[in-house]
Amino acid sequence: MGATPSIVWFRDDLRVGDHPALHAAVERGDPIVAVYVLDEDSNGVRPLGGAAKWWLHHSLASLAGDLRDRGVRLVLRRGPARRVIRSLVDEVGAGAVFWNRRYGGAEREVDAELKSGLSDDGLEVRSFGASLLFEPWTIRTGSDTPFSVFTPFWKACLAADEPRHPLPAPSELDGFGGADGRGGPAGDDLDDWELLPTHPDWAGGLRETWEPGEPAAHRRLRAFLADDLADYATGRDRLDREQTSRLSPHLRWGEISPHQVWHSTRERAAGTEGARKFLAEVGWREFAWHVLFHFPELATKNWRSEFDAFPWPRLHPSTLTAWERGRTGVPVVDAAMRELWHTGGMHNRARMITASFLTKNLLIDWRRGEQWFWDTLVDADHASNPFGWQWVAGSGADAAPYFRVFNPELQREKFDPDGRYVGRWVPELDDGDSPEPIVDLRETRAAALAAYEHVKAAK
């Protein structure tokens, strides 16, 4: 056993393949301590939603297995990360701490403080880019500002140096304290974290829909590239088809890296319309994270501050509840909200439709919707979720308010032409049992545009 082990701190990168921090620890040569910290205590770190906890439980179980197979036990610790990592360092006498970068505001503060503190104590502390294709500070406009429009942003990314090729997963690791970790530091039992719902167990639909973990992420990518990429450019918009990649939760938890997605897609289908379009969707994820990097308050504050003048009417709680539970009387909205409640996922276009309906037709503040998605989506992350909501609300980057009052009836006709999506989730429609919409679409659209006039006046 080496005297000075290296700690690899796993965060939103629950994988062993293409893991630069783990890779660097292997190269360093000392025995490895792998740790995951459940941090619900650090200032400003957002507590996980219910669906996210469900995913995290299974993803950690999968990662622990993959590490154990390679000779390392995953140590689970709970508490404020600064304190937990520092005490682990002392406990094992670590000589190095490696991690992959996080880009949220609160997380960056935690990491920066730890990095300087541990470095002052003489440890080797290194962080790596692993969850984004391009570091946010490297993609800038010609006038050296961050981009606020997607298309030129993505063009600049495509013109930059190509993202690195993925690193191989280490086949064998030198675990500190032996392969079973008995000689190493103690950790929590995953079950004791109670991440899974019990009373009641509402996760049945999630189990039917998803398979968390790194091996499943790669199977999903392979199946998507083989079956769905060719017709992706148009098929992705169809609510009644399963032609999207459904990789978002795997990317959210870092079970697969965007580098792996990028290179696999290019190797398989470089130059095709499907590949171009799919990688642009990965680009939207990238853009959201870059925006969050430059504007850490994305989840709470309007990115366009003039939207602070938007006159959200007084909220009737029953209206919000009707939206949450899929009882608005607007079929495609109700179908999508029930899909979310049941499966923990929602089609990309359905997200735009339901978000437009909440903010433009119900005139409810985007933050209420964002919070609901945060609690119910398995893929909700710190960037894409608030970014998407602000984009739809009109307060965000690349948002063109006038254009983004979706008409849910038109959207249904275009993207669920045979009614298969709506019929699956709102079966009572077939019985001729269609309730009246809780709002008039034309009137509320006009009201939203009138409210938007206040925003313009506030500029």
Place this chain on the structure above:
DNA sequence: GAAAAGTTCGG
């Protein structure tokens, strides 16, 4: 199929 219409960014 055109117009509604506001903003960004590269040329």
Place this chain on the structure above:
DNA sequence: CGAACTTTT
């Protein structure tokens, strides 16, 4: 400047 923009009427 003018092209671009996950749309609606």
